[in-house]
Amino acid sequence: MAFRKTLVTSLAAAALAALSAGQAARAQDAQAQDTQAQDTRAEDGEWHRTTSLIGDSKYGDDFAHYDYVNPDAPKGGTLSSAAFGTFDSFNPFIVRGTPAAGFTEFGGLLWDTLMQQSPDEPGTSHPLIAEAYKYPDDYSSATYRINPAARWHDGEPITAEDVVWSFEKLTEISPAYNRYYANVTDAVALSEREVEFTFDQKGNRELPHIMGDLAVLPKHWFEGEDASGRKRDITQPTLESPLGSGAYKVASFDPGSRITWERVEDYWAADLPVNVGRNNFDRLTYTYFLDDNAEFLAFKKGGIEDVRREVSTRRWSSEYDFPAVQAGDVIKREFESGAIEGMQAFVFNTRKPRFQDRRVRQALTLAYNFEDQNRTQFFGLNERFGSYFENSELAATGVPEGLELELLEPFRDDLPPELFTEEFALPVNDTPQAERQHLREAVRLFAEAGWVIRGGKMVNEKSGEQFSVEFLGASPTSEIISGGLIANLRKLGIDATLRIVDTAQYIQRYQSFDFDAVTGRFPQSMSPGNEQRDYWSSVAADNPGSRNLAGIKNEVVDALIDKIIMAADREELVAATRALDRVLLWNYYAVPQYFQPTMRYAYWDKFGIPEEQPDYLGIDTFSWWIDPQKEAALAAKYRSQN
Numbered sequence: 001m002a003f004r005k006t007l008v009t010s011l012a013a014a015a016l017a018a019l020s021a022g023q024a025a026r027a028q029d030a031q032a033q034d035t036q037a038q039d040t041r042a043e044d045g046e047w048h049r050t051t052s053l054i055g056d057s058k059y060g061d062d063f064a065h066y067d068y069v070n071p072d073a074p075k076g077g078t079l080s081s082a083a084f085g086t087f088d089s090f091n092p093f094i095v096r097g098t099p100a101a102g103f104t105e106f107g108g109l110l111w112d113t114l115m116q117q118s119p120d121e122p123g124t125s126h127p128l129i130a131e132a133y134k135y136p137d138d139y140s141s142a143t144y145r146i147n148p149a150a151r152w153h154d155g156e157p158i159t160a161e162d163v164v165w166s167f168e169k170l171t172e173i174s175p176a177y178n179r180y181y182a183n184v185t186d187a188v189a190l191s192e193r194e195v196e197f198t199f200d201q202k203g204n205r206e207l208p209h210i211m212g213d214l215a216v217l218p219k220h221w222f223e224g225e226d227a228s229g230r231k232r233d234i235t236q237p238t239l240e241s242p243l244g245s246g247a248y249k250v251a252s253f254d255p256g257s258r259i260t261w262e263r264v265e266d267y268w269a270a271d272l273p274v275n276v277g278r279n280n281f282d283r284l285t286y287t288y289f290l291d292d293n294a295e296f297l298a299f300k301k302g303g304i305e306d307v308r309r310e311v312s313t314r315r316w317s318s319e320y321d322f323p324a325v326q327a328g329d330v331i332k333r334e335f336e337s338g339a340i341e342g343m344q345a346f347v348f349n350t351r352k353p354r355f356q357d358r359r360v361r362q363a364l365t366l367a368y369n370f371e372d373q374n375r376t377q378f379f380g381l382n383e384r385f386g387s388y389f390e391n392s393e394l395a396a397t398g399v400p401e402g403l404e405l406e407l408l409e410p411f412r413d414d415l416p417p418e419l420f421t422e423e424f425a426l427p428v429n430d431t432p433q434a435e436r437q438h439l440r441e442a443v444r445l446f447a448e449a450g451w452v453i454r455g456g457k458m459v460n461e462k463s464g465e466q467f468s469v470e471f472l473g474a475s476p477t478s479e480i481i482s483g484g485l486i487a488n489l490r491k492l493g494i495d496a497t498l499r500i501v502d503t504a505q506y507i508q509r510y511q512s513f514d515f516d517a518v519t520g521r522f523p524q525s526m527s528p529g530n531e532q533r534d535y536w537s538s539v540a541a542d543n544p545g546s547r548n549l550a551g552i553k554n555e556v557v558d559a560l561i562d563k564i565i566m567a568a569d570r571e572e573l574v575a576a577t578r579a580l581d582r583v584l585l586w587n588y589y590a591v592p593q594y595f596q597p598t599m600r601y602a603y604w605d606k607f608g609i610p611e612e613q614p615d616y617l618g619i620d621t622f623s624w625w626i627d628p629q630k631e632a633a634l635a636a637k638y639r640s641q642n
Helices: 010-017 021-040 160-173 175-180 206-213 292-301 313-318 358-366 370-376 402-414 432-448 477-491 503-511 531-536 555-565 570-586 628-638
Strands: 078-084 115-117 124-127 130-134 141-146 184-189 194-199 248-254 258-263 283-289 307-309 330-335 344-348 451-454 457-460 468-473 495-500 517-521 590-592 599-604
Touching: 078 292, 078 307, 115 206, 124 130, 124 206, 130 206, 141 160, 141 206, 160 175, 160 184, 160 194, 175 531, 194 206, 283 292, 344 358, 358 432, 402 555, 402 570, 432 451, 432 477, 468 477, 468 503, 477 495, 477 517, 531 555, 531 570, 555 570
Parallel strands: 078 283, 468 495, 468 517
Antiparallel strands: 115 124, 130 141, 141 194, 184 194, 248 258, 258 283, 307 599, 330 599, 344 517, 344 590, 451 457
């Protein structure tokens, strides 16, 4: 579940005390009514406060805070960050517009979700807006019970009606929600604090769990009027600061250039276990840049970007020698993550006829010399993806056997025969001779597919049209990423080019699938499920805004996605995911690129940082805090430079 984001009962009374007398009375009345309703429905299933799809959570139902945080971390100060591109909307749920930093379609900084995904364990969530949930033995529905203390920033309580309205609106306007919750047929408020979701299938053990990822929106605000008296419309972009429920709210912004968030002093969930020791910064400021080099220069100067994840191995190896690093005022540090590595790759648009032949896509894969690029441009610091589920037990290895083979066997006639007899392996270009051999094999595959070299050009044998591929990019970094592949494709007589466009145009073309090839990223989790439809399914292939960039329409892929979603246990889930991984790889829908085995960060030495960071995600900057003495010393030292 790429999107998944315990209430201690005694916290409810403390949070209720923060409400007005009238609001508290309403919440207490609702709690009493729901308690009676809960008793009459006890036979429907057991209430759970922590949910995990992989195993029992190490935290259980009752815990004070995550192990890695400092529960006494001080609050205050500003975390300054950089963002790339621009923004023109505070509505992250629709395809139109570019949402500002901090807004995401699954809650972001502003809107809490029913449950919060654990940064410390895969496939595990703990209560946030919902204090508990339950489901019947056949997984045909799920009921969530809202924390009576949950409230919006205007003090109004969060109700089951808000949850139902959010589900209905988001599945209507958001392609991501529509596909993620495709098997949810209904949402009904059973009372002010309970909502039941009904599913169109039984046996899908993931569905009750992922309902916790639902971002809950304030119905009364979205159905109201703005300051000018116009009725709000959630289907349209807006720069009106929305009402939220989360730890932060919008403080100020300069459209397209900067946005500042401020911590909500009376945040209703501040003392919940998932938030203790976190959300320590008073302000979060995001400054936008259109160029990565300009962003790095701003980081070197200080004051605009405090923490930087460095994805450029060249820069990490050779450019962190500026005075602040030498003086120890900027720290370089690598973090280990136990999280799965989701694929990053050159994706070919199979909606276009010339990319529909598997042999063509295999030939294009043979032309990519990762080893040379890693040696000459990445200082040997990157590793290559060999799976869509890298660094996990979900990755296909060897040849299919056991349960995985059983799942694939019915589709044998529709799959490449070598899938059953050979281990998938990407070409290795460890010598110049190896590269020449792979390019010759690429020419042979092109010829089989009807493309031949004439006059130094790769042309269609019948029409004479030259084979062309345009890579779409949004920054000069795209040239580094695609340059080697483009050079080798030109050796084959292919008209290979790179087009760099501005961020707004890039997003528009990316979402409408207006490209030949593009770099795609496919985040994964240790418990994949419904989101696989958005990545690979036939249904998503022609839906603008979906993440099926390749336009895959493959009945075998569709069937394996269903096997993943309906897996009865972990063993079946792992087998089905490996089968899907294998089918995607052998169909060469993308040319796998590379990943960094560690997360490389540089930060100005103004923070207090817990000794440990979360085992799963590897880093949680929201568990950091500003050290006033360190910050003051840096300010005094570099004031004259700024």
